[in-house]
Amino acid sequence: MSTRLLTHLRHVDLAVPDYAKQLDFYAGVWGLTRVSEDDGIAFLAAEGSPEQYVIRLRQADDKRLDLISYGAATPADVDTLAEHLLASGVQLITRPDTLPTPGGGYGFRFFDVDGRTVEVSSDVAVRAHRRIEERESVPVRLSHVVVNSPDITRTRRWYEQHLGFALSDTIGAPHTGDVMNFMRISSQHHSLGIAAGPHASIHHVSFELRGLDEFMRGTGRLLRSGARLAWGPGRHLAGDNTFSYFFDPHGNTVEYTTEMEELDEDTWHPHHYTFLDEEVSDQWGTANAMNEPLAKELHNDVDRGLFIAPPV
Template sequence: MTERLVSHLRYAALAVPNFEVERDFFVRHWGLTEVRAEDGLSYLAAEGSTEPFILRLRKDDKRVDLAGFGVRSRADVDALAAKLHAEDVQFIHEPQELDGFSGGYGFRVFDGDGRALEFSTGYQTREARKIREREPIPAKLSHMVFNSQDLNKTAQWYVDHLDFTISDSLVRPDGTDMMHFMRCNPNHHSIAVAMGPHHSLHHLSFEMRGIEEWMRGAGKILRSGARMIWGPGRHNAGDNTFAYFLDPAGNTIEYTTELSMVDDENWVAHKHDISQLSTQDQWGTAQEMSELVARESFNDIDKGLFVAPPV
């Protein structure tokens, strides 16, 4: 089994101008729990996860603040920092005791496109509970997907520096790469990179307890007035269900479940032709993918690249 220094995706941090509206949506409708509130800052947890929070919202101009990743130990944090220094990765700050909510020990860097990444360990966890049958709330954060103007260059940065592995790819009929699904543990993907017109957030995905909870959750969000932009359906790559919505800030967010688990020793990456309807939706229940659907997830240009978030 491949030993990686990065163990898992912990959280996503977003800055949004409509902070109060966004926070209300994620708590009242999406099903997250606010565990800490500060002036213009909200930390939101998933009831089924031991992570202290899986989403952080901050009041500011719209941007991706951080993608937070877990590391198993302080020794691994130091080893990863040393590796990235040797590879001339740009640091935001060195390994240190973290003074933000939940604490821990870690460091931050910019990826090759300028997204801020945090790697941490030793933070305070919370007690998770079992999600009840038919309870339509997220159990955990599943994955985070970025748009990139240079898909292969962005994906290769995560392969070279963080030892992520490409599990599967989406390609055009002529073989042009359109999306890479990337793993750092047995989950089929913790991040993915999609070809887009600019660097931005493509979507955040939240794992539900099961199919019943996923469908009930999708209905709940529809009744909230949010617009479903694609779904419900079941992808081929990752074999997970999907229902994509727009949040009040215009970010694409997903309810999913049953993401595949893969074995590093035996898994063979596939290239799925996006012109085949079964590539996008095995069930055929979702509308056909089109430019009109795809552009909803292009999002606004991320103006926070190579600018460290203030918290």
């Protein structure tokens, strides 16, 4: 799609068997704010974000990614995108209409090439939010989401063709081929990452903190809580952002980050980095080494929700 209609990442919705434990984690040590809850569904906001919520949790028998939600500027843009997807043979789950979720808005849902549910919406009411203060180590906003795909080139091309994403950088190596594509819909280096994996699943969900001090304080709080650190703290080369990855109670990976690179889209040319260079993974050299067992854990479980629309 030549015209970019998406503006930003709104929220990521997860379904989990142990709903209470997951809710305690995100509304507790992770630092999100519980804004609404009803009959096994909870909506959690980031205090610094105008979005109504950045994570939705749903009680379910199977662990799955329910959906990834992106914003559009106007209802007309929502309609234009829906028409484009229909004309291109993309399977729509719903047609553009008023949304029943907190903040309302106008949007629709569809399946991406791997079977994930994606939602696009406009005119969602702005949530009352606030400035995050110095040393306050709670998420300011949702930063980005990374998904696993068995064919990252196909998935990248689909997002470029249908949703107007642009490639910012790629990581790979001669013996593996490409293993990560970083995709953008704004000057932010990436709001979507596509990682090579044996199956489609969620790789990680990332939350922006106020600054380096808040990032380290948040990392320390998670460590003291007994949450399992997967990887970090460190600083990536692609995106130049910091990272501390933790596993949530159901084995999904969540990240604290800050200082994501803002690039000049008119002059930017994608890099092709090799992960054989240690500075690509971690410029600081402070994180634990990425190894094959850890990489397999980051592939997560097979997503049980592919090409199955969430019930709500």
